[in-house]
Amino acid sequence: MKTEGYAPKILVFSTDKISDPGIDQAGLRKLHYSPKVYVISLPCSSGVKPRWIMKAFEEGFDGVFIAADGHECSYSPKCAEYTNNIIVEAQRLMKERNINTKRIRMAAICSVCAEPFVNHMGTFSKILSELGSVKNEIASNS
Amino acid sequence: MKQRIGVYICHCGGNISDYVDVEQLSKLIANEDNVVISKDVMFACSDSNQKEMIQDIQEKQLDAIVVASCSPKLHTHTFRNVALRAGINPYNYVQVNVREQCSWAHSDTPLDATVKAYGLVRAGINRVAYSEALENIEIEAQKAVAVIGAGVAGMRAAIELARLGNSVYLIEKEEQVGGRVAQSGKLFMTGEDGKTLTQRLLNEVKSLSQINLFTKATLEKVSGSIGNFTIDVNVDGNLLKLNVGAVLVTTGFDFYQPTKNEYGFGQTQRVITLQEFNQLIENNTTELIIEGRPVKNIAYIYCVGNRQSKGPNRYCSRFCCTAAIHSSVRVHERFNGVKAFHFYRDIRTYGKQELLYRQSSLNGDVYLKFEEKEPPIIEVENGYPVVKVKDYLTSKKEIALKADLVVLVTGMVARSDSNQISEKLKIPIGNDKFFNEIHPKLRPVETVINGVYIGGACQGPKNISESVQSALAGVAKINALLQKGKIALEPIVARVNAEACLWCGKCAEVCEYDAIKPLEMNGKMVAQVNIATCKGCGICAPVCPSDAIEIAEYSNQGIESMIAGFAAEAEIKQSETQHEEETEPTHVGMKEYPEEWNKILSCFNGEPLTIPQISDKSALAKELITYHLMTMNRYGIVEPAGLNDDESYNMYKPKKQ
Numbered sequence A: 001m002k003t004e005g006y007a008p009k010i011l012v013f014s015t016d017k018i019s020d021p022g023i024d025q026a027g028l029r030k031l032h033y034s035p036k037v038y039v040i041s042l043p044c045s046s047g048v049k050p051r052w053i054m055k056a057f058e059e060g061f062d063g064v065f066i067a068a069d070g071h072e073c074s075y076s077p078k079c080a081e082y083t084n085n086i087i088v089e090a091q092r093l094m095k096e097r098n099i100n101t102k103r104i105r106m107a108a109i110c111s112v113c114a115e116p117f118v119n120h121m122g123t124f125s126k127i128l129s130e131l132g133s134v135k136n137e138i139a140s141n142s
Numbered sequence B: 001m002k003q004r005i006g007v008y009i010c011h012c013g014g015n016i017s018d019y020v021d022v023e024q025l026s027k028l029i030a031n032e033d034n035v036v037i038s039k040d041v042m043f044a045c046s047d048s049n050q051k052e053m054i055q056d057i058q059e060k061q062l063d064a065i066v067v068a069s070c071s072p073k074l075h076t077h078t079f080r081n082v083a084l085r086a087g088i089n090p091y092n093y094v095q096v097n098v099r100e101q102c103s104w105a106h107s108d109t110p111l112d113a114t115v116k117a118y119g120l121v122r123a124g125i126n127r128v129a130y131s132e133a134l135e136n137i138e139i140e141a142q143k144a145v146a147v148i149g150a151g152v153a154g155m156r157a158a159i160e161l162a163r164l165g166n167s168v169y170l171i172e173k174e175e176q177v178g179g180r181v182a183q184s185g186k187l188f189m190t191g192e193d194g195k196t197l198t199q200r201l202l203n204e205v206k207s208l209s210q211i212n213l214f215t216k217a218t219l220e221k222v223s224g225s226i227g228n229f230t231i232d233v234n235v236d237g238n239l240l241k242l243n244v245g246a247v248l249v250t251t252g253f254d255f256y257q258p259t260k261n262e263y264g265f266g267q268t269q270r271v272i273t274l275q276e277f278n279q280l281i282e283n284n285t286t287e288l289i290i291e292g293r294p295v296k297n298i299a300y301i302y303c304v305g306n307r308q309s310k311g312p313n314r315y316c317s318r319f320c321c322t323a324a325i326h327s328s329v330r331v332h333e334r335f336n337g338v339k340a341f342h343f344y345r346d347i348r349t350y351g352k353q354e355l356l357y358r359q360s361s362l363n364g365d366v367y368l369k370f371e372e373k374e375p376p377i378i379e380v381e382n383g384y385p386v387v388k389v390k391d392y393l394t395s396k397k398e399i400a401l402k403a404d405l406v407v408l409v410t411g412m413v414a415r416s417d418s419n420q421i422s423e424k425l426k427i428p429i430g431n432d433k434f435f436n437e438i439h440p441k442l443r444p445v446e447t448v449i450n451g452v453y454i455g456g457a458c459q460g461p462k463n464i465s466e467s468v469q470s471a472l473a474g475v476a477k478i479n480a481l482l483q484k485g486k487i488a489l490e491p492i493v494a495r496v497n498a499e500a501c502l503w504c505g506k507c508a509e510v511c512e513y514d515a516i517k518p519l520e521m522n523g524k525m526v527a528q529v530n531i532a533t534c535k536g537c538g539i540c541a542p543v544c545p546s547d548a549i550e551i552a553e554y555s556n557q558g559i560e561s562m563i564a565g566f567a568a569e570a571e572i573k574q575s576e577t578q579h580e581e582e583t584e585p586t587h588v589g590m591k592e593y594p595e596e597w598n599k600i601l602s603c604f605n606g607e608p609l610t611i612p613q614i615s616d617k618s619a620l621a622k623e624l625i626t627y628h629l630m631t632m633n634r635y636g637i638v639e640p641a642g643l644n645d646d647e648s649y650n651m652y653k654p655k656k657q
């Protein structure tokens, strides 16, 4: 379902040392992105639990974005693989609930990635606004 | 669950409250469940507010606090200390980022920013409600430090670290140490020769057995974390593994290289940079000679490659006014009959360096002022540069000067390889490509990476004394960190719910730090976490099939209640904020301004002013002016007018009604 001009709500999982400073820098430099973006910062992007992602959809977030550490992760060289496993598991759960799997996205964001973060939020908002509200999707699918 | 929560929402002197309706927010939050106090405060981090918070916590018997202010990277420790001093556990505190991730990020849509801030604060309250009291963990720390870059800053830091009893690995990429200073002749303000100074430091470095100096050495790889970094260094082709507790980066700066034709550069040998000129002074003894002929007229052009209103080099390099004037004074000392003409934008010989400017004026040097919008133009006539400029000191009179030599007073830029260091150590670089500290005023030598510090000119332009000062500040921080051989770490580690754990071993499989081992408990095997080696990364948590392992502070309840808190955006009364915006300019008439507003307005004389300037003119305290300007800005009486020249203060001007 397409909703014209719909401003989707996005939950971002960022990481304390790598992607959150990048997101802070976007603010510091007043590079604007959608005010419907909310951020939870964790130690590592491989620590996001799929149930938290599902909780976000239940609470009306239209999309979940994982600002991953990727190869920059100071905890594990396999971080990108682990974060990807989390996405795969979340998508499995989403399919069970008939939630469009495009509503979850991941990209590596580093501590100086202010512009890339803002661009990602722009593109993701666009995709999500075309999908429309997650509430309609959950309601119409159930 | 915490039921007596105090919430403090910060104006940040306008940085937040210019865009987020902080007052409305704090009133709304006062009605939330479990919130006992909700206040909006001018500067949450100020001493006076910290005292007030302690008083509130004790008088109202608060059991948890939320501060909605700047990024938690800046003030988490400040407010954890407040909690501690007031007698509650520092982990019953949550900082909500309503500045970097709200007011600044959404300064274009203030109403939406307020709506978002409400959700953020709600989430913070939910999270603190589920927060637990945690105790710090102590770990062993290597009493060894890697110092990257052996310029004056790096060498001076290495010497001091060694004297304080630390092992030091001083890693220099060039064959020679001393950085830019080793390439300099006589220095301001001491008159000492650059080579002599760096040789003296090198002798001291060599005399200290705790310092291992590696030249032709570069950083290959960095792993580990504070207290225990492993650093792979390539020393002239050989790989070396070092174990250190902390890292100090002192990689310095590059000279700004003028582009072809910038002020005639590259068109004639008679247009050179300041560092080339300094070499020329050193290489000539009785007479300044260029292209076989004596130099009698020198034109200095200031701020080349600096203070540009567009592009990355917007900063002032601080050292170059003094360096150029110092060179000019040196010329007079060494050679007879040379005339100097200084084409400057502003002279920044701050502090004692002013004495050099005075000396130069006494020597008869001529100073001509230009502005960025009308820079000097250099034309080459018969191989000689002719400088044409409008002199702003004599009502923009057009002046043309035929010079024997033009010296471009070039500033500093970041090292071209700063990206690589930034990538390896994961420390951020700014728009200007210099390394970024956590906070320019409050935490000037720390980076966002725990245990990695910056000093000297790699952080931004500095003269030698400033470079050494910042490097020594890094030394003090590092020594305080490592001296006990133990570091108190945050107790944010994994823990296992023994009842739910089935010992499948999946968590142990993904743990990079070998922190999980099986343990027999009540007749069954369960996972056990070694809290000294656990880094609290949380990678083990999502892989557990029975959701039996979690990280303290990142419990399901904590995170899921935050998500629910974000979702609660609907209760903001949109009309209140919009109403203020619609009615602002007409609603408040001049006669209704408080007395202070009149005093502030009477300071303006057509030019924008900074808060200290208004304070000087009005005799009002700066804090008071900050407060009123913020409100005046909101009511459309004044408006921001950009940064002042050295970018240290915001400027304001009356808004045309």
Ligand SMILES: Cc1cc2nc3c(=O)[nH]c(=O)nc-3n(C[C@H](O)[C@H](O)[C@H](O)COP(=O)(O)OP(=O)(O)OC[C@H]3O[C@@H](n4cnc5c(N)ncnc54)[C@H](O)[C@@H]3O)c2cc1C
Pocket: B148, B149, B150, B151, B152, B153, B154, B171, B172, B173, B174, B176, B177, B178, B179, B180, B181, B184, B186, B187, B188, B189, B217, B218, B219, B250, B251, B252, B253, B254, B255, B274, B275, B278, B319, B323, B326, B411, B415, B417, B421, B455, B456, B457, B458, B462, B463, B464, B465, B467
């Ligand atoms: C023309 C000119 C004249 C000046 N005159 C004066 C003066 O008279 N008085 C004064 O106070 N100041 C003067 N200055 C400023 C002075 O040069 C600086 O303050 C000083 O050099 C800063 O020291 P530093 O150690 O931070 O950096 P640097 O001198 O740049 O030293 C950095 C060191 O780190 C090394 N390095 C860089 N990258 C790496 C890497 N990746 N790995 C390992 N090593 C690395 C470099 O090789 C170098 O040895 C002048 C500057 C200029 C340009």
Ligand code: SF4
Pocket: B302, B303, B304, B306, B307, B315, B316, B317, B318, B319, B320, B321, B322, B345, B346, B347, B348, B409, B411
């Ligand atoms: S110190 Fe600042 S004002 Fe002076 S020449 Fe350098 S950049 Fe220009």
Ligand code: SF4
Pocket: B496, B500, B501, B502, B503, B504, B505, B506, B507, B508, B526, B527, B543, B544, B545, B546, B547, B548, B549
């Ligand atoms: S993954 Fe979970 S169930 Fe398996 S051992 Fe670890 S804590 Fe126990």
Ligand code: SF4
Pocket: B493, B494, B510, B511, B512, B513, B514, B515, B516, B529, B533, B534, B535, B536, B537, B538, B539, B540, B541, B551
């Ligand atoms: S939190 Fe990280 S370091 Fe700690 S046990 Fe889990 S995987 Fe290992």
